[in-house]
Amino acid sequence: MPPEKHQLVYTLTARCRDCHRCLRVCPVNAISIANGQASVKPERCISCGACIRECPQGAKTYRRDIAQARDLIASGAVVAASVAPSFAAAFPDWKGGRFVSALRRLGFAVVAETAVGAYYSAQACAKAAGNGSNICGACPAAVNYIEKYRPELAAQIMPAASPMVAHARLLKTALGQDAKVVFIGPCVAKKSELERQDAAGAVDVALTFEEITEWLGKSGIDIASCEESAFDGLPRGDSRLYPVPGGFLKTAGLGDGFMNPAAISVTGAAEVKDALLSVPPEVAVEPLFCREGCINGPGLKTADGLLKRRASVFSYAAKAQTAKTGGAKTGAAGKFTDDEIRRACAAEFSPRPFKSGVEISEADIQRVLEQTGKGEPEQQLNCGACGYRSCREKAVAVLEGMAVPEMCIPLMRRRAEQRADRIISDSPNGIVVLDSSLSIISANPAFRTLFSCSDDLPGRRLSSVMDSAPFEKVAAGAQESVDSVYRDAPAGIFCKMLIYPLREEGQVIGIFVNMAQHDGGETAGLQRAQTVAQARELLEHQIDMAQHIAMYLGESTAKSEELVKKIIALSEEGKDGLDNTL
């Protein structure tokens, strides 16, 4: 078992390709990179599932709890399913009604809607709003975030249990405390909610729609073959809308989250974090960590886009029957009493601040910045390519053991370019780079020596240095490349010459191996060996680097790689090859 696998969110290491995408989307920098693997630090993680949704390799995943739910049913206990209203997005159109029957076939004695609890949870929030609390606590990722990273706001979370917890308590009130409740929804963070002290004993297992689909598949239950059937019990009001932005506020009677400046809905991790920095305490806020709300939860897998998912929830909510008053006791006759509802909605939020435990001084940060060539503020690009918002934040992560300096893409690219520049400048072969009009962009020292030129070559026409006719053919596209001998007897120049274009860049490259020194003896052999060794060193370095920054390799790196390959080929032709061209 991988070391992380006991965690709620973890990495399937064999699949991880070290691309850092999860790192970039994690809103709390809970992912560390070491030895080419991204791993989740549970003490930092808020279980939002953003990394699971975004990992292109399917390497980020979460703990599966199907076996626990199956065991509950096998134990003979009365097991109720509390189904989140986003089921309408996960199982749209004709599948919705049949999904209820499919759950019964799995062995659930009661199949009810979490929206029943959402109604009471929203009413409790409505009562609390304006009395010192203004943040809805329906999204457990938002609650985890506040308690860990904005602990000073914990007291502002409305003291009301989430729809899931409120519903589970109501189910147990109706069915008896020996009954078990399995929540089924789009959310990974709901699994973490089961570990909260103030929610202890309410929900027994939390599954995602993805898990329930796996379970149905393994049990050989095809939704298409199930009959239509209705949920047990009816929710009230607009409570089936809470998975879409503004739905919970609407259920609470606080507007729709958009048109009422006193109550706003915010979705998406960055937006929620930003809102929590700026929303005044008198404004009620409904923070949903998933962009567009729970219909985009990490445990809801569907090919449908967010608009279609939203439409599916609206369509279901518009058609489905609701309770007019009271709220029928699910699975039993009668109504919930005020006291039962109050107990179902009880909640307590408190600060649980995350501390890395690593003492870091300004001098430490400056040292790391300097090691990575960012000692001066103007050198700190703050581009975010490493996954951290600033070079400084990344330096802190390095000191905390969460990151390595090589995650800085501009740094790695600069190092690669410097290495390439050095090897090209040290090459014993003359190298000249020209623009499409054959003006010199750059030339290395060996070229300047070969053609007895000064340092002021850039900007000059090649024709002022040598016969440029073969270059003109390549630049004009009349010839794909040139591989020949260049001879200027009066100047004492005798070279093997290779010319090729870089069409995308609009440039032409010339490489010259000085054959005047070629006596078939040690000089030429040494020169070739030196060239090949240097070029190979660069190539190996480039390939190694490419494994880290493959997607970021820029034009200049690719260009130098092509150039170096040509130098190797040219030099490896060896003595015989050169003689044959003469």
Ligand code: SF4
């Ligand atoms: S996003 Fe990239 S780095 Fe993160 S787990 Fe997936 S493959 Fe690995």
Ligand code: SF4
């Ligand atoms: S679940 Fe969320 S907080 Fe945890 S590692 Fe993934 S993105 Fe970060």
Ligand code: SF4
């Ligand atoms: S927005 Fe919904 S699905 Fe996403 S983390 Fe919050 S509660 Fe879970």
